[in-house]
Amino acid sequence: MARKYDRKNDELRHYKINRFFQQHPAGSAMIEMGKTKVICAATVEEKVPNFLRGTGEGWLTAEYSLLPSATHTRTSREAARGKQTGRTQEIQRLIGRSLRSVLDMKALGERTIIIDCDVIQADGGTRTASITGAFIALVEACDTFFEPDSGKPFPVRDFLAAISVGVSTEGELLLDLDYDEDSSGVVDMNVVRTGEGNFVEIQGTGEGRPFTRDEMKKLIALAEKGIDELISYEKDILGNELVWKVGREG
Structure with a gap:
């Protein structure tokens, strides 16, 4: 099987992360994985959900959205429909779980970090790109x-990234x-x-x-x-200036 751009089966697409992509969030990045592009932002709020008040612990939550023009066929805004799809809810929960796994609450x-991942162009791997890009925004915000x-200690305990893998119709691992x-x-x-080699999530479907x-x-x-x-x-x-802080214990 020949892949686009003569890419080898074990080769990532061209990737790039631009830091400080937005002016206002505490942390932001725009990640490109091939033609997939996601804007990731981290906002810090000096408050926590009710169930964490007085505990001294913080929280992180994530939101994910797909721009209407991000795909070949325009997708209606979920806000216009008044309801999030199950796919959107699944992905933003995955992003939140993944980032919380490396966060020392x-x-x-008693702060809340809100992660926003907005896909401006989709060509596969939007959820994994969101996790990798959001990690950069999270470190900047902290x-x-x-x-x-x-x-x-620095709130971010370890590095984190995500990627997709699969088997083609010809039986090749990609x-x-x-x-x-x-x-x-x-x-x-x-x-x-994580950077230490611990798995946060493995989602595999035949x-x-x-x-x-x-x-x-x-x-x-292959994913590793x-x-x-x-x-x-x-x-x-x-x-x-930031690498040494990740995992710093005091």
């Missing part, structure tokens, strides 16, 4: 209130699926993992046929290869 304090001399590969493939899997245990192991290994590359890139773009 005590170190965050840096706005972190006090290095306080003796408290890394970082675009829309055509995702829609025609027989197996689709999304993997979220859409065309069941997949074997051996295929699952190989797909996860892509995640390692993305985390290395995250460290490069965060630079020396």
